[in-house]
Amino acid sequence: MIPWKLLGRSKTPDNKSDILLYQRDTEYSIRVNGQELMNSRMFGSEMMLAGLSCPEIADRKNACVLIGGLGMGFTLSAALRLLDSDADVLLAELVPSVVEWNKNILGSLAGDPLRDPRVTVQIK
16 A cells, blocks of 8 residues: 655644645545545535536626635636636635645646636635
8 A cells, every 4th residue: 555645734724733735646635633624536525516606607797706715626626617707716715835735736636726817816
């Protein structure tokens, strides 16, 4: 079995826990306190979030969407596929490292959604 390799570490917003990025072969995992928050092999629920909400506004001119949390970018990617080219998507993220991981390590998993000009990232 291929062992997990730690790729990144950051503090949670409350500064009490570490958020960790791991890789094993082509699989990635984000964990906090030993609990897996997300994994690159299973992301159906993330895509379903966009699939349930974006079709309702997809045909609206200049639709605006707020996505809370970037994760591995799957919800953002799905929303961008469903929305028109004039939509604006605000991505709110609490952990700056998660944005950096998506720019440098994870982005290709979801088609590099942060590169889409419709996306504005707000880190709080």
